[in-house]
Amino acid sequence: DESQDTKHDVSPDLENAIETVNAEANTPEVIEPHKELNDDPVPLEIERDGTDVYINMTAQITDIEIEKGYNYKAWTFNGEAPGPLVVVNEGDTIHFTLENKDPAIPHSMDFHAVHTAPDKGFANVEPNEEGTFSYQATKPGVFMYHCGTAPVLSHIANGMHGVIIVQPKDGYPTDHEVEKEYAIIQNEWYKYNDLDDMTNGVPSQVVFSTKALHEGQSNTNGTVTAVKDEPLLAKVGDKVRIYVNNVGPNEVSSFHVVGTVFDDVYIDGNPANHMEGLQTVMLPASGGAVVEFTVKEEGVYPFVTHQFNHAQKGAVGFIKVTAD
Amino acid sequence: DESQDTKHDVSPDLENAIETVNAEANTPEVIEPHKELNDDPVPLEIERDGTDVYINMTAQITDIEIEKGYNYKAWTFNGEAPGPLVVVNEGDTIHFTLENKDPAIPHSMDFHAVHTAPDKGFANVEPNEEGTFSYQATKPGVFMYHCGTAPVLSHIANGMHGVIIVQPKDGYPTDHEVEKEYAIIQNEWYKYNDLDDMTNGVPSQVVFSTKALHEGQSNTNGTVTAVKDEPLLAKVGDKVRIYVNNVGPNEVSSFHVVGTVFDDVYIDGNPANHMEGLQTVMLPASGGAVVEFTVKEEGVYPFVTHQFNHAQKGAVGFIKVTAD
Amino acid sequence: DESQDTKHDVSPDLENAIETVNAEANTPEVIEPHKELNDDPVPLEIERDGTDVYINMTAQITDIEIEKGYNYKAWTFNGEAPGPLVVVNEGDTIHFTLENKDPAIPHSMDFHAVHTAPDKGFANVEPNEEGTFSYQATKPGVFMYHCGTAPVLSHIANGMHGVIIVQPKDGYPTDHEVEKEYAIIQNEWYKYNDLDDMTNGVPSQVVFSTKALHEGQSNTNGTVTAVKDEPLLAKVGDKVRIYVNNVGPNEVSSFHVVGTVFDDVYIDGNPANHMEGLQTVMLPASGGAVVEFTVKEEGVYPFVTHQFNHAQKGAVGFIKVTAD
Ligand SMILES: [Cu+2]
Ligand SMILES: [Cu+2]
Ligand SMILES: [Cu+2]
Ligand SMILES: [Cu+2]
Ligand SMILES: [Cu+2]
Ligand SMILES: [Cu+2]
Ligand code: NA
Ligand code: NA
Ligand code: NA
Ligand code: NA
Ligand code: NA
Ligand code: NA
Ligand SMILES: [Zn+2]
Ligand SMILES: [Zn+2]
Ligand SMILES: [Zn+2]
Ligand SMILES: [Zn+2]
Ligand SMILES: [Zn+2]
Ligand SMILES: [Zn+2]
Ligand SMILES: [Zn+2]
Ligand SMILES: [Zn+2]
Ligand SMILES: [Zn+2]
Numbered sequence: 001d002e003s004q005d006t007k008h009d010v011s012p013d014l015e016n017a018i019e020t021v022n023a024e025a026n027t028p029e030v031i032e033p034h035k036e037l038n039d040d041p042v043p044l045e046i047e048r049d050g051t052d053v054y055i056n057m058t059a060q061i062t063d064i065e066i067e068k069g070y071n072y073k074a075w076t077f078n079g080e081a082p083g084p085l086v087v088v089n090e091g092d093t094i095h096f097t098l099e100n101k102d103p104a105i106p107h108s109m110d111f112h113a114v115h116t117a118p119d120k121g122f123a124n125v126e127p128n129e130e131g132t133f134s135y136q137a138t139k140p141g142v143f144m145y146h147c148g149t150a151p152v153l154s155h156i157a158n159g160m161h162g163v164i165i166v167q168p169k170d171g172y173p174t175d176h177e178v179e180k181e182y183a184i185i186q187n188e189w190y191k192y193n194d195l196d197d198m199t200n201g202v203p204s205q206v207v208f209s210t211k212a213l214h215e216g217q218s219n220t221n222g223t224v225t226a227v228k229d230e231p232l233l234a235k236v237g238d239k240v241r242i243y244v245n246n247v248g249p250n251e252v253s254s255f256h257v258v259g260t261v262f263d264d265v266y267i268d269g270n271p272a273n274h275m276e277g278l279q280t281v282m283l284p285a286s287g288g289a290v291v292e293f294t295v296k297e298e299g300v301y302p303f304v305t306h307q308f309n310h311a312q313k314g315a316v317g318f319i320k321v322t323a324d
Numbered sequence: 325d326e327s328q329d330t331k332h333d334v335s336p337d338l339e340n341a342i343e344t345v346n347a348e349a350n351t352p353e354v355i356e357p358h359k360e361l362n363d364d365p366v367p368l369e370i371e372r373d374g375t376d377v378y379i380n381m382t383a384q385i386t387d388i389e390i391e392k393g394y395n396y397k398a399w400t401f402n403g404e405a406p407g408p409l410v411v412v413n414e415g416d417t418i419h420f421t422l423e424n425k426d427p428a429i430p431h432s433m434d435f436h437a438v439h440t441a442p443d444k445g446f447a448n449v450e451p452n453e454e455g456t457f458s459y460q461a462t463k464p465g466v467f468m469y470h471c472g473t474a475p476v477l478s479h480i481a482n483g484m485h486g487v488i489i490v491q492p493k494d495g496y497p498t499d500h501e502v503e504k505e506y507a508i509i510q511n512e513w514y515k516y517n518d519l520d521d522m523t524n525g526v527p528s529q530v531v532f533s534t535k536a537l538h539e540g541q542s543n544t545n546g547t548v549t550a551v552k553d554e555p556l557l558a559k560v561g562d563k564v565r566i567y568v569n570n571v572g573p574n575e576v577s578s579f580h581v582v583g584t585v586f587d588d589v590y591i592d593g594n595p596a597n598h599m600e601g602l603q604t605v606m607l608p609a610s611g612g613a614v615v616e617f618t619v620k621e622e623g624v625y626p627f628v629t630h631q632f633n634h635a636q637k638g639a640v641g642f643i644k645v646t647a648d
Numbered sequence: 649d650e651s652q653d654t655k656h657d658v659s660p661d662l663e664n665a666i667e668t669v670n671a672e673a674n675t676p677e678v679i680e681p682h683k684e685l686n687d688d689p690v691p692l693e694i695e696r697d698g699t700d701v702y703i704n705m706t707a708q709i710t711d712i713e714i715e716k717g718y719n720y721k722a723w724t725f726n727g728e729a730p731g732p733l734v735v736v737n738e739g740d741t742i743h744f745t746l747e748n749k750d751p752a753i754p755h756s757m758d759f760h761a762v763h764t765a766p767d768k769g770f771a772n773v774e775p776n777e778e779g780t781f782s783y784q785a786t787k788p789g790v791f792m793y794h795c796g797t798a799p800v801l802s803h804i805a806n807g808m809h810g811v812i813i814v815q816p817k818d819g820y821p822t823d824h825e826v827e828k829e830y831a832i833i834q835n836e837w838y839k840y841n842d843l844d845d846m847t848n849g850v851p852s853q854v855v856f857s858t859k860a861l862h863e864g865q866s867n868t869n870g871t872v873t874a875v876k877d878e879p880l881l882a883k884v885g886d887k888v889r890i891y892v893n894n895v896g897p898n899e900v901s902s903f904h905v906v907g908t909v910f911d912d913v914y915i916d917g918n919p920a921n922h923m924e925g926l927q928t929v930m931l932p933a934s935g936g937a938v939v940e941f942t943v944k945e946e947g948v949y950p951f952v953t954h955q956f957n958h959a960q961k962g963a964v965g966f967i968k969v970t971a972d
Contacts, residue, residue, distance in 0.1 A: 110582060112603040117623025117645065118583040139585045139601040144630075148582070153632040199636045200526055202848055249632040252576060252606070252900060254932030258758060258796070259766040261787045270601035277787040277918035279760040282900070282932040284578030284606040286630035299765025306792075306934040308801040308897040312847045321765065434906060436927040441947025441969065442907040463909045463925040468954075472906070477956040523960045524850055573956040576900060576930070594925035608902030608930040610954035 029193055030073050033104035037061040041079025046086065053092045057083070059100045059107035059125070059147070064159065064221045066189055066205055067314075073192070074159030075102070075147070077109075081159030081221050082185045082247060083145070085211035088113075090140045090169040099130040107155065110148035112286065113137045113164045122148045140168030142243045142269035142288030153249055157190050157198040161247040163211065163288070165269070172271050174241075174264050174292055180234045181241040183211045186253050186283070186305060186315060187222045203251065206310035208303070208317040213243070227317030234295050235324045241292045242303075243269060248285035254306040256280040257293055257319070266290040280306050295321045353517055354397050357428035361385040365403025370410065377416045381407070383424045383431035383449070383471070388483065388545050390513055390529055391638075397516070398483030399426070399471070401433075405483030405545055406509045406571060407469070409535035412437075414464045414493040423454040431479065434472035436610065437461045437488045446472045464492030466567045466593035466612030477573055481514050481522040485571040487535065487612070489593070496595050498565075498588050498616055504558045505565040507535045510577050510607070510629060510639060511546045527575065530634035532627070532641040537567070551627075551641030558619050559648045565616045566627075567593060572609035578630040580604040581617055581643070590614040604630050619645045677841055678721050681752035685709040689727025694734065701740045705731070707748045707755035707773070707795070712807065712869045714837055714853055715962075721840070722807030723750070723795070725757075729807030729869050730833045730895060731793070733859035736761075738788045738817040747778040755803065758796035760934065761785045761812045770796045788816030790891045790917035790936030801897055805838050805846040809895040811859065811936070813917070820919050822889075822912050822940055828882045829889040831859045834901050834931075834953060834963060835870045851899065854958035856951070856965040861891070875951075875965030882943050883972045889940045890951075891917060896933035902954040904928040905941055905967070914938040928954050943969045 038061065045056035062079035063071040077083030088094060094114060100107050106124040114135035116122065125131035146152075147160035163185055188203035197204075207222040210232065220226035234240050246253035256279060265281050267273035269290045275281075281289050295301060301319040304311040362385065369380035386403035387395040401407030412418060418438060424431050430448040438459035440446065449455035470476075471484035487509055512527035521528075531546040534556065544550035558564050570577035580603060589605050591597035593614045599605075605613050619625060625643040628635040686709065693704035710727035711719040725731030736742060742762060748755050754772040762783035764770065773779035794800075795808035811833055836851035845852075855870040858880065868874035882888050894901035904927060913929050915921035917938045923929075929937050943949060949967040952959040 112580075112585070114583075115585070115618065115620045116583050117619075117621035118625055119623045120621065121583065141585075141601055141603065143585075143603050151636060153636040156632055195636075199633050248578075248630060250634075252578065252631070252932075254896075254900065254934060256760075256934060259762075259764050259769065261760070261763070261789075261791075267599060268602045268604070270599075272600040273602070275915060275918075276920040277789055278916045278921070279789065279791050279936070280916070280932045280934045282606055282930055282935060284576075284604045284630065285632070286578060286580060286604045287606060288603070294763065295765075296763045297765035297768065299767045301766055306896065306932065307900070308804055308933070309847045310898075312799060312801040312843075436904075436909070438907075439909070439942065439944045440907050441943075441945035442949055443947045444945065445907065465909075465925055465927065467909075467927050475960060477960040480956055519960075523957045572902075572954065574958075576902065576955070591923060592926045592928070594923075596924040597926070606930055608900075608928045608954065609956070610902060610904060610928045611930060612927070 031104060034061050034073055038063045039079055039101055044078055044084035044086065051092050052095060053088050054095045055086060056097045056099065057109070059098060059102050061102055065223060066207070067224050072189060075155060076159045077162055080219070082187060082209055083162030085162065085183055085213065086164040087167065088137050088164065089167050091138060093134060093136050095132065095134045097130055097132045098125045100125040100127055103127050106149050107160065108148045109145060111143065111145045111164055113139065113141065113143035113166050118148065124149055137166045140166045140270055142245050142290060144245050144247050144286040144288070146247065151195060153198050154193065154195050156249040158193055161187060163245045165243055168271050172266060172290065177239045178241045178292060179238040181213055181243070182217065182232045183213050183243045184317065185209050185211065185222065186246040188248065188251055203310065203313060206251065206305065206313045206315040208315055224314030231300070231318035231320040234319060234321045236298055236321060237296065237324060239263065239292055239294050240319065241290060243290055244283070245288035246283040246285060250285065251310065252285055253283040254280050255283055255289070255291070256306045257301055257303040259301045260293040260295060262291045262293050264292045295319065297321065298323055355428060358385045358397060362387045363403055363425060368402055368408035368410065375416050376419060377412050378419045379410060380421045380423065381433070383422060383426050385426055390531070390547050396513065399479060400483045401486055404543070406511060406533055407486030409486065409507050409537065410488040411491065412461050412488065413491050415462065417458060417460050419456065419458050421454055421456045422449045424449040424451055427451050430473050431471050431484065432473045433469060435467065435469045435488055437463065437465065437467035437490050442472065448473055461490045464490045464594055466569050466614060468569050468571050468610040468612070470571065475519060477522050478517065478519050480573040482517055485511060487569045489567055492595050496590060496614065501563045502565045502616060503562040505537055505567070506541065506556045507537050507567045508641065509533050509535065509546065510570040512572065512575055527634065527637060530575070530629065530637045530639040532639055548638030555624070555642035555644040558643055558645045560622055560645055561620065561648060563587065563616055563618050564643065565614060567614055568607070569612035570607040570609060574609060575634065576609055577607040578604050579607055579613070579615070580630045581625055581627040583625045584617040584619060586615045586617050588616040619643065621645065622647055679752060682709050682721060686711045687727055687749055692726055692732035692734065699740050700743060701736050702743045703734060704745045704747065705757070707746060707750050709750055713871060715872050720837060723803060724807045725810055728867065730835060730857055731810030733810065733831055733861065734812040735815065736785050736812065737815050739786065741782060741784050743780065743782050745778055745780045746773045748773040748775055751775050754797050755795050755808065756797045757793060759791065759793045759812055761787065761789065761791035761814050766796065772797055785814045788814045788918055790893050790938060792893050792895050792934040792936070794895065799843060801846050802841065802843050804897040806841055809835060811893045813891055816919050820914060820938065825887045826889045826940060827886040829861055829891070830865065830880045831861050831891045832965065833857050833859065833870065834894040836896065836899055846897070851958065851961060854899070854953065854961045854963040856963055872962030879948065879966035879968040882967055882969045884946055884969060885944065885972060887911065887940055887942050888967065889938060891938055892931070893936035894931040894933060898933060899958065900933055901931040902928050903931055903937070903939070904954040905949055905951045907949045908941040908943060910939045910941050912940040943967065945969065946971050
């Protein structure tokens with residue numbers, strides 16, 4: 001992206017001029033109805049009645065501190081970006097309600113985990129309204145969800161993405177070997193609400209977040225330090241499982257954990273798609289995986305996308321391994 | 325690409341100057357011998373005699389309307405871009421003739437489906453000449469073909485690409501489950517015949533086309549609206565199969581159908597490479613797949629590359645599902 | 649990248665100004681302590697005692713001629729970029745010593761093949777010091793290695809990368825079919841030691857190198873002509889195996905051999921990850937594969953990344969096939 005690459009390409013005068021304009025460009029251009037908005041995050045509501053699962057979520061405008069001192073007035077689900085982790089079981093019927101608290105823009109929900117006609121099941125919910133939709137999650141996996149309102153790129157890149165895990169009815173063949181498990185999401189950030197930069201530029205930040213799968217685990221937003229400040233935890237000798245999805249919006253991911261090799265990988269989290277001994281797993285945009293690996297010594301194990309320009313922009317997290 | 329990203333980066337004066345130059349830049353720089361050329365598309369000729377298949381194709385200059393009102397004077401096979409779909413059987417011997425109707429530039433044919441020494445089997449055919457080549461298609465799959473004349477990037481990016489399906493001798497394990505099948509191709513367009521933009525820029529358009537596999541199906545070029553204006557058709561409950569290839573030239577694809585999950589995927593279309601339950605399939609540049617999925621409700625199901633900057637540039641198509 | 653794409657975007661005056669600055673920009677900005685340095689390559693030292701393998705390598709500053717007349721004062725392992733090929737056996741314990749001959753910058757070694765706590769096993773070795781580390785290579789495959797010193801992107805992009813093959817204890821199912829085997833590495837080069845270009849730009853060159861697996865084979869650096877000037881060799885009818893890794897640092901690869909189809913592919917080189925009949929294999933950044941294919945006729949078979957903007961920047965090599 002040119003604004004970040006002027007150092008050697010232009011004369012000093014032009015460089016100064018461009019830096020001035022860049023400073024303006026980096027000022028968030030928040031749309032008028034969002035200017036005073038910063039809704040507090042609200043917890044995900046999820047209730048089960050047999051195989052019927054009732055999920056309530058919000059679309060809302062909430063500041064996310066992507067880097068120290070830089071707040072992005074994100075378009076979010078429930079005030080998080082990525083949105084809250086949803087976990088259901090293979091075969092569940094989801095009854096989903098979206099409450100759109102955005103006063104200005106319609107939003108919607110596209111769960112990659114379900115079968116539905118998108119023009120109905122993923123339909124827009126107008127500002128200050130709510131909509132309810134039902135569909136079944138018939139396949140196990142680590143699925144992306146996202147707002148599907150046009151222009152979709154703006155809605156995803158402004159923060160409306162997340163992960164729904166559909167747990168396999170018969171589990172994974174390696175379930176009994178796993179001592180710790182975590183959920184990790186990769187996403188990119190662009191210049192604020194700048195569809196042109198989202199379409200033609202390179203990411204400003206590429207980040208990881210973690211979402212609590214079990215009691216005591218953290219929920220973080222996608223920021224350049226989130227999974228460094230609060231590392232994932234494991235004990236020497238543990239087999240660790242990570243449910244990972246790369247929600248994009250634009251880039252693919254080369255997911256890698258330093259200091260180990262994946263014992264087992266399930267592409268998109270489906271137990272049928274088993275691979276072994278991968279150093280790095282290729283994730284398409286919106287692609288997921290379950291990866292499992294053993295940490296044999298005490299210390300700090302970083303994970304990255306091995307597309308290192310993206311690691312350089314933030315996409316690094318830590319796993320802290322302590323003695324048993 | 326900078327010309328599409330000037331809004332916030334430069335002063336208004338410089339912006340105006342750049343816009344003026346861009347307008348010129350976007351004027352096709354058609355080479356002199358192509359200036360008055362716009363050859364009508366000619367149908368693919370394909371004849372079979374046992375396992376010998378005789379295929380005649382042309383290299384020709386033909387206008388392709390990529391976006392409403394924007395004609396790209398494409399370098400094509402048979403006046404289509406992508407070129408016509410070729411379907412043969414595993415084990416066939418192909419006898420291929422290329423008639424080069426381009427008065428100025430040599431062209432050639434590289435079928436990814438065949439075994440041959442490229443300097444002989446994929447050799448250049450000079451302007452206004454024709455060349456015949458023979459080779460065998462020994463592996464089943466959804467293969468790219470393209471002109472292999474240097475600079476190859478110019479020939480592919482100017483339109484000389486397409487798909488050859490080699491049908492597996494023993495079929496796919498899921499053949500009996502499939503009710504509808506279609507062929508889809510993803511390709512990118514760049515500034516007209518601008519090797520520098522093709523090499524260092526980002527795509528101007530990313531598009532889908534469909535090619536008729538069966539009687540009554542459409543043949544379209546790769547344009548931003550081709551598979552929206554004429555959606556693929558299916559009935560509620562159908563299992564739909566798509567043969568897909570991402571011919572690039574530069575970008576990988578994260579192929580996804582909204583509102584469903586792939587039941588079965590065969591990477592590169594080889595029955596041995598079976599995956600299940602994918603939300604999105606990763607296609608390298610020139611990579612293919614057979615993907616199968618069930619559409620359970622009436623409505624419109626978009627498909628995209630989930631690299632949403634590319635969807636934003638056109639890479640969206642529709643599947644229209646009606647009641648049985 | 650803008651500096652390579654000014655032709656149509658700006659006025660002639662501005663273009664001249666930019667070209668002047670670009671000329672300066674392309675002058676290597678070698679850091680002061682490296683200015684007079686150009687250490688001769690030193691051979692890899694590797695000795696075996698049972699399953700204990702003792703490996704000595706250097707970190708050193710050495711000129712690499714990437715293109716004719718363009719020397720890149722690379723940060724290297726052993727004076728090669730990529731560094732020397734390391735081959736060990738599944739289950740080996742590696743005792744690794746890094747001698748850091750760089751007078752100014754710490755370096756380190758991250759083998760993707762091993763299990764270790766990175767903050768200890770991949771720790772920095774200070775200038776003019778050496779460090780020794782031990783760890784086990786428990787998984788077979790075609791693994792990347794690289795310097796892991798911060799900023800990692802600078803160290804990899806300046807040349808500190810290579811491949812370690814861990815040979816599977818029980819071999820590959822197709823071992824008996826293979827007549828020739830070679831090792832190939834893909835890497836990118838950016839503007840000299842320009843972390844901004846490495847982070848936000850596009851590659852200046854994308855290249856292949858080959859490293860000797862067997863006596864009589866070549867060792868080359870990653871240059872735009874390395875595997876054209878000295879092609880890989882095979883005989884008509886050979887099944888050829890290539891161990892390939894895409895060390896990046898930033899880009900994924902769509903590895904393809906023209907004129908053939910891969911009979912067998914082992915993703916990341918693990919015998920468990922078998923695919924068949926691929927035209928192109930998707931390699932994430934730092935991803936590897938074993939690919940096997942048959943060459944049926946005399947002639948020259950190019951291989952490429954089918955992301956053709958990268959092939960255009962150099963990523964083409966040749967296999968020369970002669971009569972038996
Ligand atoms: Cu939205
Ligand atoms: Cu989606
Ligand atoms: Cu051509
Ligand atoms: Cu090709
Ligand atoms: Cu280093
Ligand atoms: Cu690494
Ligand atoms: Na990128
Ligand atoms: Na590792
Ligand atoms: Na791109
Ligand atoms: Na879907
Ligand atoms: Na690129
Ligand atoms: Na080929
Ligand atoms: Zn728990
Ligand atoms: Zn690593
Ligand atoms: Zn296992
Ligand atoms: Zn038919
Ligand atoms: Zn979707
Ligand atoms: Zn099935
Ligand atoms: Zn040997
Ligand atoms: Zn080819
Ligand atoms: Zn085989």
